[in-house]
Amino acid sequence: MTNAGPLDADEDTFIAAVRSGDPARFALITERHRRELQVHCYRMLANYEDAQDMTQETFLRAWNKRETFQGHAAPRTWLYRIATNACLDFLDKRNDRTPVPAELPDSELPYLQPYPDRMLPEDPQESVVARETIELAFIVAVQHLPPRQRAVLVLRDVLGWPASKAAEALELTVASVTSALQRARVTMREQLPGRRLDWRSPATHELSDDERGVVKSYIDAHERNDLDRLTSLLRDDLRFAMLPDPGTVLTTAEDAVDGWVSGGLFQRGHDDWRGVATTVNRMPAAALYLRAPGDPEYRPFAIAVLHVVDGKIAELTGFDVTGKPWLDLPPAL
Incomplete structure (x- = not known):
């Protein structure tokens, strides 16, 4: 968990880098926070490439505003404040990123991207909450x-900042922050029924044996074109989406398997599969590769991210x- 409390970087070193006027020295100090800031931007934006851009924008703004750092807060807190406002500025300019209407749970989120x-972050404290707050369902709900x-x-709820620090970062009153948090929690409960909502308490981020087994079976069913096996792996209340196409079914x-077959999958030309087990968003996933007739290699087709229950x-x-x-997937198999 990232909080606004004790410093985790040498404040004297940071201040010295600020005062040096040396961009290389400043970049070296701030670079250590890249991964956590990028995850923060991803939670805000649900798009990996946009998160990369806003993280870079954060570093640029930090350099340009370096003289405003007075040591009243931890360097990482200062950077998180800049990153948050960079994301808000981005959202203000993008009409296509307005909040998803409540009656359309996640059917109109074509900009959603998986996170490798x-x-x-490699920081173990960040990792204990990362899975709960990086899974696709959470990212979509935030939108x-x-x-x-x-x-x-x-x-407040993911990074654990006190209301006063959040209010200062967003230039709001504490009362406004408290009210906004209450409304946000109501929406999150509506969008994540039955899911764990206590993101600040420790949670494992390792895949379970069930998850690993399902991914292996899912890949095996594709490679064997075993539609019965594939059907048996799916729940009868399956939620399915294929992005960037809009619509969650x-x-x-x-019906899911019949729909895939009627769309051409598992038929001639789309029946020679290989798969690679992987993870994205700390979720089990299968990278699927397809070999076209006459092609000596299997080419990337799609990545299926699975929520296993x-x-x-x-x-x-x-x-x-x-x-x-x-995504760092093999270009061919």
């Missing part, structure tokens, strides 16, 4: 909040992997 686990409610929720297992797939979110080298 290798880019998550239902107006930008400032979104910022308040992340600062609530479907039975049989009681040994079955309850949610399947597919992403086109084209143009996403940051």
